[in-house]
Amino acid sequence: MAEHKRIDEATGTTTVGHEWDGIEELNTPLPRWWLWTFYATIVWGLAYVVLYPAWPMVNRATEGVLGWSSRGDLVKEMAADAKRRAPTVNAIAATALADLPAQPQLMQAAVQGGGAAFRVHCVQCHGAGGAGVKNLYPSLTDDDWLWGGDLASIEYTVTHGIRNPDHKDTRTSLMPAFGRDGILDAAQIGDVVSFVRVISRQEKASAASARGAALFADNCAVCHGAGGQGGRQFGAPKLTDAIWLYGGDRDSLTATVNQPRNGVMPRWGGRLDPVTIKMLSAYVYSLGGGEKGLAPVAEGTGADGQP
Amino acid sequence: MASPEDLSGQSAPLYAARKGVYPKAVNGPFRRFKWAIMAVTLAIYYATPWIRWDRGPYAPDQAVLVDLANRRFYMFQIEIWPHEFYYVAGLLIMAGIGLFLVTSAVGRAWCGYTCPQTVWTDLFQHVDRLVDGDRNAQVRLANGPWTFEKLSKRTVKYLIYLTIAFWTGGAWIMYFADAPTLTVDFWTGQAAPIAYGTVAVLTATTFILGGFMREQVCIYMCPWPRIQTAMMDEKSLLVTYKDWRGEPRGSVKKAQAHPGAFGDCIDCNQCVAVCPTGIDIREGPQIGCITCALCIDACDGVMAQVGRPRGLIDYCTLDDVASEKAGGAGRPIRKTLLRPRTLLYFGVWSAIGAAMLFSLGQRTRLDLAVQHDRSPLYVQLSDGQIRNNYTLKLRNMETRPRRVAVTVSGLPGAVLWTGAGMRENAAQRIELALPADSVTSIKLFIAAPGAGPARQDFTIATHGLDGDPRGDSDTIQFDRPEAGQ
Numbered sequence: 001m002a003e004h005k006r007i008d009e010a011t012g013t014t015t016v017g018h019e020w021d022g023i024e025e026l027n028t029p030l031p032r033w034w035l036w037t038f039y040a041t042i043v044w045g046l047a048y049v050v051l052y053p054a055w056p057m058v059n060r061a062t063e064g065v066l067g068w069s070s071r072g073d074l075v076k077e078m079a080a081d082a083k084r085r086a087p088t089v090n091a092i093a094a095t096a097l098a099d100l101p102a103q104p105q106l107m108q109a110a111v112q113g114g115g116a117a118f119r120v121h122c123v124q125c126h127g128a129g130g131a132g133v134k135n136l137y138p139s140l141t142d143d144d145w146l147w148g149g150d151l152a153s154i155e156y157t158v159t160h161g162i163r164n165p166d167h168k169d170t171r172t173s174l175m176p177a178f179g180r181d182g183i184l185d186a187a188q189i190g191d192v193v194s195f196v197r198v199i200s201r202q203e204k205a206s207a208a209s210a211r212g213a214a215l216f217a218d219n220c221a222v223c224h225g226a227g228g229q230g231g232r233q234f235g236a237p238k239l240t241d242a243i244w245l246y247g248g249d250r251d252s253l254t255a256t257v258n259q260p261r262n263g264v265m266p267r268w269g270g271r272l273d274p275v276t277i278k279m280l281s282a283y284v285y286s287l288g289g290g291e292k293g294l295a296p297v298a299e300g301t302g303a304d305g306q307p
Numbered sequence: 308m309a310s311p312e313d314l315s316g317q318s319a320p321l322y323a324a325r326k327g328v329y330p331k332a333v334n335g336p337f338r339r340f341k342w343a344i345m346a347v348t349l350a351i352y353y354a355t356p357w358i359r360w361d362r363g364p365y366a367p368d369q370a371v372l373v374d375l376a377n378r379r380f381y382m383f384q385i386e387i388w389p390h391e392f393y394y395v396a397g398l399l400i401m402a403g404i405g406l407f408l409v410t411s412a413v414g415r416a417w418c419g420y421t422c423p424q425t426v427w428t429d430l431f432q433h434v435d436r437l438v439d440g441d442r443n444a445q446v447r448l449a450n451g452p453w454t455f456e457k458l459s460k461r462t463v464k465y466l467i468y469l470t471i472a473f474w475t476g477g478a479w480i481m482y483f484a485d486a487p488t489l490t491v492d493f494w495t496g497q498a499a500p501i502a503y504g505t506v507a508v509l510t511a512t513t514f515i516l517g518g519f520m521r522e523q524v525c526i527y528m529c530p531w532p533r534i535q536t537a538m539m540d541e542k543s544l545l546v547t548y549k550d551w552r553g554e555p556r557g558s559v560k561k562a563q564a565h566p567g568a569f570g571d572c573i574d575c576n577q578c579v580a581v582c583p584t585g586i587d588i589r590e591g592p593q594i595g596c597i598t599c600a601l602c603i604d605a606c607d608g609v610m611a612q613v614g615r616p617r618g619l620i621d622y623c624t625l626d627d628v629a630s631e632k633a634g635g636a637g638r639p640i641r642k643t644l645l646r647p648r649t650l651l652y653f654g655v656w657s658a659i660g661a662a663m664l665f666s667l668g669q670r671t672r673l674d675l676a677v678q679h680d681r682s683p684l685y686v687q688l689s690d691g692q693i694r695n696n697y698t699l700k701l702r703n704m705e706t707r708p709r710r711v712a713v714t715v716s717g718l719p720g721a722v723l724w725t726g727a728g729m730r731e732n733a734a735q736r737i738e739l740a741l742p743a744d745s746v747t748s749i750k751l752f753i754a755a756p757g758a759g760p761a762r763q764d765f766t767i768a769t770h771g772l773d774g775d776p777r778g779d780s781d782t783i784q785f786d787r788p789e790a791g792q
Contacts, residue, residue: 010590029323031527033520104727129682141696143730144689241689242757286726288686288696288752 089113093275097151100282107282114283117276121268130287135246137263141287144243146235147171149291153232155281161267162235170267173234178219179258188215193253199228199240200248327449328522328585330432331442331577335604344420345429353474356481360384365743366706373483379744385667386744388704397663401656408652410535412644413622414544418532419599424524425583427475427517431468432583438464442580468518469510476509522584526595536594540625542646546598547623548578548589551632559613571615578602578620588620598622673711674702675769675779677751684786688754693787697751701769703741710772713737717765718755718785726750738772753785761789 005017014027048054052064063069088109092100100107118130125137132139138146147157157171164170178184184192188211195212197203217226223236230238237245246256268277284290360370360383367374372381380387380395387394409416418425438460439445448457480502481489492498493506516524525532539545550570557569572589579587581602586595588602600622607617627637680696688694703709714736715721722733726749733754741747751767763785770778 029320031523032322032324033523034527035322101727127682129680131683139683139686141683141686142688142694238689242691243687243689286750288694288750292729 089275092278097155097278097281100151100278107286110279110282111286113276114279114281114286117272117280118283121272122280125265130284132245138245139243140284141289142243143289143291144238144241145232145289145291146237148232149285149289151281151285151290154284154290155277157265158277158280158284159267159269161269162265163262164264164267167267171235173223173236174262175223175236175260177259179254184215184219184257188212189254189257192216192220192257193250196228196239196253197248197250200242201240202248325523326585327446328583329435329442329445329449330583330585330601331580331605332436333577333581333601333605333608335601335607337600337604341420341429341599341601345426348421348423348426349430353478356478356486362386362706365708367485369485371482372485375483386704386706388702391670394663394667397659401659401663404652404656404659407538408649408656410538411540411543411652412649414539414546415532415535415596415598416544418525418535418597422531422597424516424529425597425599427471427513428521428583430471431517431521434464434467434471438467465518468514472510472513472517473506475513476506479509480505522595522597525584525597532594532597540648542624542626542643542648544598544622544624544640544643545592546588546596546600546603546620547592547628548572548620549618549623549628549631550589550591553589553619571610571619573609573613575609577605577609581605671777671779672704673709673769673771673775673778674704675713675767675781676700676702677767677781677783679783679786685788687757687788691757692754693757693759693785694752694754695785697753697767697783699749699751699767701739701741701747701749703743703745703747706744708743709741711739711741711769711778712772713739713751713767713769715753715765715767718753718763719759721753721755721765721785723751723753725752730754755785757787759785759787761787763787 004019005015007014008024008026011026011028015024016027018025050064051066052068053061054064055062088106091106092110092113095103095106100110118126119128122130126132126140127137130140132141143149145153147153147162160167160169160171162171163173165172176183178192179186179189191208191212192215193212194203194206194208195210195216198205198209198212203209216224216228220228223231223234224239225231225236228239230236237243242248244252246252246261268280272280355371356369358370359368360381361368362381366386367381369381370383372379374381378389385394406417435445439448448460451457477493480493480498484502489498489502493502520528553570553572555569556572556574557565558573562569562573578589579585579602581604582588583599583601584595584597586593588596603618603620603622606620610617610619622640623631623637624643627643631637676699678698678700680698684695686694686696699713701711701713703711713723715723722730722735723737724730724733725737725739728737730752733752739747739749764782765785766780766782768778768780770776
């Protein structure tokens with residue numbers, strides 16, 4: 001190729017000797033500062049290798065003089081974030097749960113923090129967004145509550161759980177297995193189911209439901225109320241509405257009266273700190289079914305305030 | 308021509324040191340034009356962040372502010388939100404087409420007059436003249452030994468370089484925060500680390516690129532000359548040495564001795580001496596020529612002295628070169644500028660600008676975005692109604708708090724309430740107070756009768772209640788359980 005080298009007339013520069021369809025390459029010398037830049041990158045690279053993790057060894061890379069690691073960065077960032085959140089967390093801790101809705105910003109922070117905790121501890125049963133699972137776990141977004149939907153009741157439920165036999169403050173009740181234990185026979189259960197379907201406006205009144213009314217008054221009203229309006233001190237669901245955890249059709253109701261489920265929820269008081277439980281309660285309260293407690297709750301004002 | 312043996316590589320160096328460029332001071336119309344442009348561009352750069360613009364109590368009073376922390380871009384009367392970034396994209400497209408327009412009309416005018424690298428290099432070259440003297444003194448000093456005088460002059464010069472560079476870096480950060488506050492914070496050590504870092508980096512780049520790299524940035528580093536070369540045609544203005552008039556070169560004395568044997572170029576080398584990139588324009592168009600036209604000033608001055616017509620070096624198109632070589636006359640500048648290509652670029656450029664101005668004038672500053680919560684899609688309520696949950700984002704982009712109403716239509720029997728409200732107080736319309744210049748995120752609950760289609764489209768709308776009734780609306784679904792569930 002060298003025999004094609006020549007000096008380009010226009011520039012006075014040597015060509016490198018290649019030629020492609022008449023296009024030639026000039027052998028223009030690199031600027032010297034470019035060379036120094038190249039040396040500088042080598043120096044930079046050497047310094048980097050010494051200061052930071054670089055050489056892969058058998059088990060792990062060399063650690064570098066600075067001791068930097070991405071895990072270390074994460075620890076620092078988490079600590080910084082905990083520090084950033086501390087004032088809000090402290091403010092939530094210092095505020096009574098019932099007073100939270102009156103402070104929209106604090107309430108919003110609590111709902112967000114509770115949402116994060118919910119996604120870790122609660123979604124396994126109650127589902128993302130508290131949707132619940134049909135026939136297994138109640139929805140937390142509707143306006144029907146077994147044990148009460150005001151902030152204090154929710155907090156109590158989260159703290160002490162439901163039907164924890166080893167815990168004295170737990171919410172507990174036991175619906176008898178009317179069918180399995182022979183308290184009512186199959187015909188009587190059919191009558192009671194008819195009555196329940198009448199008060200929930202799914203069936204018209206019949207002779208069976210009239211017989212069921214008497215059975216209901218004797219066996220069920222003590223917990224579910226005389227009219228089936230439910231009893232929250234026993235976690236006894238309202239039987240007159242459209243919401244059925246275990247199904248409101250005849251077969252489902254018969255199965256429930258035969259052998260009730262008596263659902264269980266762990267108590268979180270021993271596992272989560274009080275602030276997290278407070279935030280969880282605020283989150284569940286905010287899902288759409290939150291009820292006002294006994295203490296009057298001030299209307300929110302400002303950004304999220306409804307007139 | 309050298310023989311191939313001479314070219315075997317021994318003589319061709321791999322690396323070449325920079326040849327010093329010591330441009331001589333020159334005066335003339337183009338130099339004065341460059342002065343004016345330097346004054347205007349530097350003034351715009353340094354002064355803009357200090358212009359105040361009253362926007363009321365809820366927005367900053369800086370006329371031009373890129374508020375990265377709060378994601379707002381203020382430019383006088385215009386406030387741009389992040390989702391309106393297409394305005395910035397439009398500005399960038401206009402800048403691009405503007406460069407095409409300028410390039411096709413007047414060649415590399417951007418390089419020659421307004422490019423920051425050119426403006427700051429020019430400024431630093433004036434510093435050189437101020438401290439070291441003009442071209443000859445600079446060459447003498449550069450080639451001379453390191454005497455006390457050279458040392459002190461270099462020290463003074465580099466200190467001035469550094470001052471300019473620091474000032475340049477310092478002005479940049481003022482665009483990103485309230486300038487007076489940031490200045491105080493900066494000098495009291497209260498500013499963000501990124502501010503100090505930015506100033507340090509820009510001081511270093513200005514010092515190095517303006518003080519030392521200079522024309523090498525244009526020749527080796529900048530992609531723009533290459534792109535520009537592709538955009539020029541035979542009707543673009545170039546700084547041209549009219550060799551058919553100038554060659555062969557000869558001094559005035561020689562020309563007097565042999566009338567008619569020599570061209571107009573007296574080979575005084577003034578065009579080379581004044582060139583800020585150190586090229587010889589008489590070698591023809593080349594990548595190193597930024598078309599700053601200082602050689603035109605120099606040559607015109609010399610031509611006036613020797614009593615020959617001006618314009619031996621002049622702005623000229625390739626078409627004119629051909630016609631003048633053939634003995635014809637060049638076309639007037641106006642005709643060069645007004646041709647279909649430049650008019651087309653100008654048309655596109657101004658159409659984009661007009662469209663942006665129109666849409667800026669038309670945009671509503673109240674925006675609504677609705678998201679249907681998916682978990683759960685619907686909630687069975689105890690009275691048989693169905694509730695759907697939505698996340699409603701209301702953007703109040705005005706710099707005043709506002710009262711707005713939110714309504715639904717197309718969903719019979721629907722009532723709505725927010726996360727802070729209760730179903731007992733639900734209504735067909737809710738009113739909200741939105742803080743100034745903010746996005747308000749609201750949990751919106753809508754309950755409707757349980758009988759109805761499993762999926763139904765309806766509209767959520769918002770409108771202002773305080774003077775400006777304009778607003779925004781969004782169509783979204785309402786879900787119910789499928790029959791049998």
